[in-house]
Amino acid sequence: MLSFMPGLGDVVVDTFDGDTPKSDRAHLRDQGRVLFTNPDMLHLNILPQEDKWRTFLKNLKFVVVDELHVYNGLFGSHVAFIMRRLRRICTAVGNRRVKFISCSATVANPEEHMKTIFGVDTVKLTDFDGSPSGRKEFLCWNTPFKDPKDPSSGRGDSMAESAKLFCQLILRGIRVIAFCRIRKQCEILITAVRHEAARLERPDLAACVMGYRGGYAPQDRRKIEKEMFEGKLMGIIATNALELGVDIGSLDAVVTVGFPYTIANLRQQSGRAGRRNKDSLSVLVGDCFATDQYYMDNPDEIFTKPNCALQVDLQNMLVLEGHIQCAAFEMPIRPNEDAIYFGKQLQGIAEERMVKDSSGFYHCNERFRPQPSRCVAIRDTEDGHFAVVDVSNGNSLVLEEVEPSRAFFTIYEGGIFLHQGYTYIVKEFSPSQKVAKVVRVNVDWTTQQRDYTDIDPIETEAIRQIPNSLSRAFYGAIKVRQVVFGFFKVDKRRRILDAVQVDNPPIEIFSKGMWLDVPKSALEILNSRRLNVAGAIHAAEHAILSLMPQFVISMPEDVRTECKVAIKEFAEKETSRKRPARLTFYDAKGGAGGSGISTKAFEFIDVLLARACDRVRACHCTEGCVECVCSERCKEQNVVMSKAGSEVILRCLLGQEHEIDIDALPWGPDDERMPAGIETVVLAEEVGPIKGRRIEMVKVKREEEEEM
Numbered sequence: 102m103l104s105f106m107p108g109l110g111d112v113v114v115d116t117f118d119g120d121t122p123k124s125d126r127a128h129l130r131d132q133g134r135v136l137f138t139n140p141d142m143l144h145l146n147i148l149p150q151e152d153k154w155r156t157f158l159k160n161l162k163f164v165v166v167d168e169l170h171v172y173n174g175l176f177g178s179h180v181a182f183i184m185r186r187l188r189r190i191c192t193a194v195g196n197r198r199v200k201f202i203s204c205s206a207t208v209a210n211p212e213e214h215m216k217t218i219f220g221v222d223t224v225k226l227t228d229f230d231g232s233p234s235g236r237k238e239f240l241c242w243n244t245p246f247k248d249p250k251d252p253s254s255g256r257g258d259s260m261a262e263s264a265k266l267f268c269q270l271i272l273r274g275i276r277v278i279a280f281c282r283i284r285k286q287c288e289i290l291i292t293a294v295r296h297e298a299a300r301l302e303r304p305d306l307a308a309c310v311m312g313y314r315g316g317y318a319p320q321d322r323r324k325i326e327k328e329m330f331e332g333k334l335m336g337i338i339a340t341n342a343l344e345l346g347v348d349i350g351s352l353d354a355v356v357t358v359g360f361p362y363t364i365a366n367l368r369q370q371s372g373r374a375g376r377r378n379k380d381s382l383s384v385l386v387g388d389c390f391a392t393d394q395y396y397m398d399n400p401d402e403i404f405t406k407p408n409c410a411l412q413v414d415l416q417n418m419l420v421l422e423g424h425i426q427c428a429a430f431e432m433p434i435r436p437n438e439d440a441i442y443f444g445k446q447l448q449g450i451a452e453e454r455m456v457k458d459s460s461g462f463y464h465c466n467e468r469f470r471p472q473p474s475r476c477v478a479i480r481d482t483e484d485g486h487f488a489v490v491d492v493s494n495g496n497s498l499v500l501e502e503v504e505p506s507r508a509f510f511t512i513y514e515g516g517i518f519l520h521q522g523y524t525y526i527v528k529e530f531s532p533s534q535k536v537a538k539v540v541r542v543n544v545d546w547t548t549q550q551r552d553y554t555d556i557d558p559i560e561t562e563a564i565r566q567i568p569n570s571l572s573r574a575f576y577g578a579i580k581v582r583q584v585v586f587g588f589f590k591v592d593k594r595r596r597i598l599d600a601v602q603v604d605n606p607p608i609e610i611f612s613k614g615m616w617l618d619v620p621k622s623a624l625e626i627l628n629s630r631r632l633n634v635a636g637a638i639h640a641a642e643h644a645i646l647s648l649m650p651q652f653v654i655s656m657p658e659d660v661r662t663e664c665k666v667a668i669k670e671f672a673e674k675e676t677s678r679k680r681p682a683r684l685t686f687y688d689a690k691g692g693a694g695g696s697g698i699s700t701k702a703f704e705f706i707d708v709l710l711a712r713a714c715d716r717v718r719a720c721h722c723t724e725g726c727v728e729c730v731c732s733e734r735c736k737e738q739n740v741v742m743s744k745a746g747s748e749v750i751l752r753c754l755l756g757q758e759h760e761i762d763i764d765a766l767p768w769g770p771d772d773e774r775m776p777a778g779i780e781t782v783v784l785a786e787e788v789g790p791i792k793g794r795r796i797e798m799v800k801v802k803r804e805e806e807e808e809m
Contacts, residue, residue: 163201
C-alpha cells in the first residue's frame, strides 16, 4: 500500500518478533517506521534494551493493539503493566505524544478496558461498524441420534457429521473453515474429511483441505496461510489459533464443531466468514455434551447473551512486583514520580524489596538479575519442546514440536500420532533426548491414552474458619501429578480393540491453591441415598469456580480443579486409586509460587460457598446445567455430575446439615440417571504444615466489617 503513496515507497515496514533473524534486528530497530510486534517482544527485548531503542521510542507516535479482548485476566494484567512501562520510558526520553489505538468486536466494556490496559484517562469510543458486511445465516445443527427413532440411543458421531457438512459445502464451491476445541479433535476431523472424500470418490476434495493448529512448524503455518489466502485451499480445519488476526483471505462459511467454551469465542469464530461485503453461513454443530445441548435447546441465547465484561487485576502483588523490578532495570524507580504508572503500593514494594542508592533511586533486586524480564513469564509458554520426526523410507523430517506438558499424553511407543489427518505410529520415544521417531502407516484404528491426574495439597500455610460451621478452608502448596499408564486401540466406531500398558514417568508440577475437606456428615447423607460422591464433589467444585470472577479478577482457566473421569467413576471393578473427599482449586499459572488468584479467592471462600449453594438451590434444572454446576470448560464434559449431591456438600460445609431434607433427595442412579459405579472416594485426612512452620489462622468477621 505504501509503495503507491508518493514519498513513502522506501518506508521500512516489517515484522519484529521471535522469528526475526538476529542479523535483521539492528536494521529494523534503526530504520523501521512501522513494526509489527507483540507484547512478548516488548517485554523481553525492546524495553530491557531501551538505550538501543531510544531513537525509535522518542519518535513513536502510535501503538496499535488489535483484538483488545485477548488482554484479559492474568495475561491482561501483565500486558497492562508492560504498556505502563512503555509509557514511562517514552516519557523519560521526552515523548509524551504516544497515542494508543485498539479494536475488538466482543468487548462488553470497551472504554473501561482500554483505560485499564493502557493506563490512560481519556478514551474516544467508535462503536459504529462501517465495515462492509453481507447477510449472515446462523444455523444450529444438532448431531442426529444414533437411532433416529430412539433418543435414548444418544447422539451420533459429531466429527463424522461435521465432515459431511464440510465436504458438501466445498463441493458447492463454498470456502469454509471448521473450528475444533482442541488439537486432537482438529486431526480427527481432518481424517474424517479424508474418509468422507474417499466415500464420495472425490480425492480432489481432500487435496484442497488442510489443518492449522498450534504445534505445526512456523514455516508450515505460513505456507498454509499463503495457500488459503491465494485460494489454493477450499477448506481449513483449525483450533482457535485462527480465531484472531491471521489473514487467510475471504471465507464463505464457518463450521464450529461443539460449543467453543464461551459466547465470545463463538462470535469471534463466526465473524471469520462474510467479510468484504459477502453473504456468509455460520454453523454450530451440537455435540452430545450438556453445554452443547443447552445451546441447541436455547439458540436465542447465542444472540442475546451479552459478552462478558473484561477484567484486569492491577493489584495482583506477584504480577505488580515483577513488572516494577523490570521497570527498575530499565530505568531506576523514583516512587513519588512513578506511582502514576504502578499505583500506591509502589512505595512499600520499593522500600521492602528493592535496592536503594545514595541518590534515593531504587534499583532491581539481585534475585531478578541479570535479566528481570526473563523472570516474569507473561504467558503460559514452555521450553524444551519434543520433536516428532518422520523416519519413513529413510527420511528425517520434523513434523512438529510438542510442548513438554503434552508430550507424554500424545507420544508413546506403539501409539498413533496424527498430523494433517495422516496416521503415524510411534516407533521410538526418547524422553531424555526429547525426540519421537514415527513412521507413516495406513491403519483403520487409532489410540487413546489411559491416564489420570491427581491434584493434592502437600502443605498447609493458612486456615480459614467457615462462619457458623465446624468446617475450615485451607490454603497452601499443591502438587499436580499426571500419569499416562497405557493406551487403548480404538476403531472407527469407538470400540476398544486392545489395551496396552506403557511405562512413562509421571509429570509433576507444583502450584498454590485452596481446598475444603468434605465433612463426614455429607458423605453419610450421600451414601444413604446412593448418590455418586465423585459427581457431587465435581459439581460443587464447578459451582464455586463459576462464581470466582465475582470476587477475584480472573479468567475461567486461571484457576482449575480436578475434574472427574467417567471411565473411572462408573467402573464396575474395584480400584486401588481412591481419592480423598475434597474440593481442590489451584492456580493454573505462575509456577510453584502460583499466580495469586487462588489466594484472593481464599479470602472470600465463605461467601463463595454461600452463593454457590444459593445458585444450585435456585436453579430450576433437575440434573445440572451451565447455570449451576456444569462448566463450559470441563475437560471431562460434565459427565460425572450430581447436582443434588453438590447441594448436600455445600450445605454441610456451611454448617447447614439440619436444613437438608434427606427424604426429598434423589434415590441414587434410579432418579439421577447416572451409574453408581464402585465408590472411588474416601474421607479426606487433614494436610498439615511443614514441620516447624507456623500456620496462619484467619478468622472471618464479615458482618462486623460490613457494619463498619
